[in-house]
Amino acid sequence: MVPIPAREYHQMAGRAGRPRLDPYGEAVLIAKDEEERASLFEFYIHAAAEDVNSQCANESALTTHILSLVASGFARSDTEIQEFMARTFYTHQHKGSRLIGSVTERALRFLDTAEMVVENGGRYSATEYGGLVSQLYIDPRGAESIVRCMCAAKDYSDMGLLQTLCSTPDMYTLYVNNRDLGYLERFLLEHEEELWQPLGFGEEEEYFRALKTAMLLRDWSMEVPEATICERYSVGPGDIFNMVESVNWLLHASDRLAGMFAPRFARDVREYGVCMKHGVKRELLPLVRLKHIGRVRARSLFHNGITTPEELKKAESGKVAAILGRGVAAQVMRELGEDEDTNEKPSAAVGQATLSSFGEDGQ
Incomplete structure (x- = not known):
């Protein structure tokens, strides 16, 4: 663990x-x-703040800023950019230093090769593609990688998309140690056709870091419990949250680029x-689009035979209350335009789970 700077x-x-x-x-x-x-x-309270060093000469960061300038x-x-x-x-x-000029x-x-900017008579202008990347505020090199992989892919694959996004500069990736290599290599062999990026020579560390991160995110979207993910990948709940937040923005950007x-x-x-935002499989999408319905409530409804908002509208209010709880059920039914009968008792068909039924399918 690396201590945070005093600043x-x-x-x-x-x-x-x-x-x-x-x-x-x-x-x-x-x-x-x-x-x-x-x-x-010594190191925090009485310590002076460390010096601040500009990272402007970092090529990845500078490419983003230059695209924004244009x-x-x-x-x-060239003159206006140099003056800036x-x-x-x-x-x-x-x-x-001449470094900033060469970078x-x-x-x-x-940017010119990627057709994000064009030069005409010594003046640069952003293309529609470049303007979109600038608006999305993602690394242009990452955007180009996403576009290249989507255009080259024969078929769509959730895992292929995740792998691509986790390989971009905008995505934090998990550390890979020796004990991870076995299951990562096994996953690579079993899912090779789904992946959009091959393993290049000398790129093992970066490749497997991206793959491990993509696997974690895939588990989240497949409704694997948070505790299981934490144990499987040696992370905390906050790590999962941060990675999901990061990839959500990249998925939004990918949606725009795909269009x-x-x-x-x-x-x-x-x-x-x-799916990624809510951590659910595609079959729950109609339900999680409803306010007050997250991954757990949506799965409970699905297991009880309610798979769409239309079916939820038609369901007995008592049954819905037994699944979601009276308060949440009332809010959901109001959203659907239904009046919740607060006096109706839960139907016997669903009922309250008992200790003897704990662990049965659907509970």
Whole structure:
């Protein structure tokens, strides 16, 4: 585990307390013993913030910013782009460095080759593709990878799409250790036809990190319990949440890109985005689109023979109340335009689960 920098602690501690409402704020560091207490004072409370170093010369980040400059019309020529870069913090820190110039040239060359920008008479302008990528605020190289894989794929595959998204610069990927390699290689052999990206020579680490992350996300969308995912991949609930949040945005971006380049996949991508958001299989999509219905309630309804909003409308109010609880059932039925009969008792057909029925299918 890598300790956070002192500046991050100062940033978080500085947010303690509500301006104009609290006389002061409190930030708490927890130490296991006296020795750790002394270390926390030394490395966080009494420590000065680390120096800030510009990452502007990072080619991935700079490509995104240059596309934004061109798409917004803020800078549309080599001269205007160079003048903008001359005013950046990076140039202030690295006076006389030629690195930013060469990275800028490579970024523009990539954007031109990818047809995200075009040059005409010394002026750059964003194409429809480039404008969309800029609006989506995703890494242009990641966008190009998504488009390339979708266009090359013969058939749509949830796993192929996930693998592609987890291989982009915008996606955090899980660490792979030696004990992971066995099941990762086995999965690769068993699902090779579903995957959109082959294993390249010398790319094993990045490939398997992306594959492991895609497998976790696939499990989430297949309704694998959170506790099982945590144990299987050695992660915490917060890790799952963060990865799902990240891939949800990339799925939204993929939906938009599919509409432009691979319309035959657009519906599948859009549906899978809803699956990922709620952590459900496709069969539950009609139900989770309803307010107040998440993955657990949708599965309970499905197991009790209610698979669509139309069937939910026609169901006895007592049966729905027995499945969802009276309060939630009333809210859902109101949304569907039905008046919930709060005086009706749950039907005997469904009833309250007993200890003897615990673990039976549908409970």
